[in-house]
Amino acid sequence: MKIVQIVNSITAGGAERLVLDLHREYRRMGHQSYVAALSGSERVEGEDGFWCTGCKSPYAPPASGRLSSFFRCEPLASADIAHVHLFPSLLRVPGALLRAGWRGRLFASEHSTSNRRRGTLWGNVADNFTYRRYEKIVCVSEAVREAVVTWKPVLQNKAVVIPNGARLDLFKSEGRTGFHDPPVILSVGRLAPAKNYRTALKAVADLIDRTDHAFKWMIAGDGGMRTELEELVSDLSLNGVVEFLGTCDDIPQLMRDSDIFFIPSLWEGFGIAAVEAMASGLPVVASDVSGLREVVGSEAGLLVDPASVEDMSVALKKLICDSDTALEMGSHGPEKASNYSLEACAVSHINLFRDRQ
Numbered sequence: 001m002k003i004v005q006i007v008n009s010i011t012a013g014g015a016e017r018l019v020l021d022l023h024r025e026y027r028r029m030g031h032q033s034y035v036a037a038l039s040g041s042e043r044v045e046g047e048d049g050f051w052c053t054g055c056k057s058p059y060a061p062p063a064s065g066r067l068s069s070f071f072r073c074e075p076l077a078s079a080d081i082a083h084v085h086l087f088p089s090l091l092r093v094p095g096a097l098l099r100a101g102w103r104g105r106l107f108a109s110e111h112s113t114s115n116r117r118r119g120t121l122w123g124n125v126a127d128n129f130t131y132r133r134y135e136k137i138v139c140v141s142e143a144v145r146e147a148v149v150t151w152k153p154v155l156q157n158k159a160v161v162i163p164n165g166a167r168l169d170l171f172k173s174e175g176r177t178g179f180h181d182p183p184v185i186l187s188v189g190r191l192a193p194a195k196n197y198r199t200a201l202k203a204v205a206d207l208i209d210r211t212d213h214a215f216k217w218m219i220a221g222d223g224g225m226r227t228e229l230e231e232l233v234s235d236l237s238l239n240g241v242v243e244f245l246g247t248c249d250d251i252p253q254l255m256r257d258s259d260i261f262f263i264p265s266l267w268e269g270f271g272i273a274a275v276e277a278m279a280s281g282l283p284v285v286a287s288d289v290s291g292l293r294e295v296v297g298s299e300a301g302l303l304v305d306p307a308s309v310e311d312m313s314v315a316l317k318k319l320i321c322d323s324d325t326a327l328e329m330g331s332h333g334p335e336k337a338s339n340y341s342l343e344a345c346a347v348s349h350i351n352l353f354r355d356r357q
Contacts, residue, residue, distance in 0.1 A: 001353060002032040002344045004076055006093050007085045008058040009039045009275065010050070013285045014086050015111045018140075018164055018345075019170070023049065025346040028055025034079070036070060036275050038063045038089055043101040050307060058088050067302040071100035076219060081353045082223065085132070093127060095355060105353070109135040110159075112269040113147040113176040113291055114194075128190040133156055140164045140270040143290030161353065164270045164278065168337060170252045173281030176330060179259045179323045185316065186258035186282070188251060188273040189265070190243075191223030196287070196306050198232060200264040203312035205236040210317050218258065253282035260326060263292065266306050271295045275340045278333030283326045285315045295340070299332040 005019045005027055019035060025050040026033035027049070033149045036051040043066070053066035070076050082104055084093045090108055097106070105158035108131070129153060131137060144282045164315025185204075189195045197219070204217055219242065226244060233242050248254060251273075255261075260276035261284045268274075275282050275295060284301030286292040293303060296352030302318065304311040319326040 001081065002034075002075065002352065003081045003083065003296075003353070004079045005083045005085065006036045006038070006089055007272065008089050009037050010035065010052070011040075014164075014270070015109070018111075018272065019085055019343050021165070021167055021307050022346055024185055024337065025342050026350075029350070031345065031350070032075065034339070036067060036076070038067060038092065045070070045073075046075075052316045058065045058092070064092050064099075064237065065270050067093065067096040067256075070099040071097055077102065079104050080235050081087055081105050081107065083109065083349070083353075085109045086111065087130075088175065089115070090134075091130045094130075100238065106134050107136050107138060107353070109138040109140065110148050111140050112140075113143050113289070116265040118147075118151045121270045127152060130228060130274075131158070134158070135158055136278050138162050138349070138352070141291050141294050143294050144269040146290070147330045157329075162345060162348045162352065163340055164272045164275070165340055165342035166272055166275045166337070167342050168200040168275075168279045168340075169277050171255060171279035173256075173279065173330075173334060176259075180257070182216055182291065182323045183323075184258040185215060185217040185260045185262050185320075186220070186254060186277070187216045187217070187247075187262045188219050188220045188254070188276075189247060189263070189266070191219075191229055193225065195221075195263045197225065197229055199306065199309060200312060201232050201238065203244065203264070203309045203316070205238060206309050206313040207316050207320075208238075210313055211321060213320050215320055216243065217262070218243050218245055218254070220251065220254055238308065243290070246288070251276065252280070257280060258282060259323075260285060261301075262312075262315065262316065263287065264304075264306055264312060265289065265292065268292050272302075273336045278330075279337035281330045281333050283319055283329035284333070285319065297336060300329060300336045301333075320332070 038058035287306035288303035
């Protein structure tokens with residue numbers, strides 16, 4: 001099978017990481033796999049299966065035309081499947097492929113339980129126009145499917161669930177026997193409003209008042225809020241406690257060097273970083289929102305109100321001050337994470353692509 005995944009860009013992010021992991025897994029399985037990005041630092045045509053328009057933004061007017069030109073050329077012109085991730089790619093790709101004369105099968109993925117379109121007039125128009133052009137809408141969790149179908153009931157028969165998958169082999173834990181000194185809390189995610197780091201920083205400041213235990217909080221990821229969050233760290237006197245690592249290539253090693261995983265998001269469609277943390281044997285403190293609740297459950301972590309500074313602070317204190325409880329909770333993670341392997345995710349996608357019903 002010849003598969004092209006199309007995404008806004010291939011910079012760090014949960015959806016983008018899934019695209020790249022699936023690309024490699026499809027090739028390992030013997031399929032012809034390619035990735036096309038609507039934006040990136042430079043134009044790329046076919047290098048290691050990657051195609052990129054070189055536009056600064058996926059909204060840039062030339063992006064659609066350049067994508068069309070890619071799909072007039074081999075090997076993309078004869079692809080069986082185009083699988084599109086994220087907005088605005090979801091909106092822009094069908095027209096671009098139509099102009100290219102491409103005649104394969106078109107699928108979409110929804111990665112989030114919430115976005116700025118839902119509940120708005122312009123979003124209603126945009127999504128009505130967008131979704132009808134896809135054969136199936138792949139939802140990365142039951143929570144995402146529920147959100148999509150609630151927003152657009154007409155998609156009841158189009159929306160299917162295929163849980164995200166992680167490279168669990170990279171995160172395999174040999175068993176943890178104790179905390180680092182001092183204990184290390186780790187978060188992985190873009191510095192964006194949805195990740196809720198402002199509230200989380202206030203919770204960490206509150207935690208310092210609640211305990212005499214020293215600890216560190218490392219945040220891996222970058223984004224438009226970095227300057228604002230760094231200023232808040234100073235305002236809350238958290239310098240030396242909180243460290244922004246920026247974009248990191250070796251997340252598995254970061255997991256091994258940490259003791260507690262903290263994901264305070266306002267919403268998550270799935271939470272692949274939480275799966276990776278559980279596979280690493282880390283206890284998880286996660287927001288009690290639908291996507292994370294489904295993935296983390298109650299044995300491998302503590303669920304907290306993402307709007308409550310106190311709730312987050314108390315949960316973190318419980319694990320920092322009681323390493324035995326934290327280690328016991330973390331020991332349940334690998335089994336829970338085993339439900340979300342990349343191999344199973346890829347096989348489910350291939351089965352969907354082969355299904356002609």
